[in-house]
Amino acid sequence: MASKKREEESKQLLESEMAMSDMKVDDRTDRVCPKCVIATCLKKCPRCGSETFKME
Known part of the structure; x- marks a missing residue:
């Protein structure tokens, strides 16, 4: 059960990193x-x- 939750969190993190x-x-x-x-x-x-x- 805990591994499934961890898997979801890592998936969300990856998606947010891709968005960044x-x-x-x-x-x-x-x-x-x-x-x-x-x-x-x-x-x-x-x-x-x-x-x-502002960048130069």
Whole structure:
């Protein structure tokens, strides 16, 4: 029973990681989060919620 739950959690984690990597590939990523070091087009980081900065 526990292994099935663990399997579900790892599957969800993998899916969320894939969603994050899709976000990094976005061609409008002209901003970057200083904490998570992920590129985004949003003014707030989707992962941690802190403000992002324009990349040079």
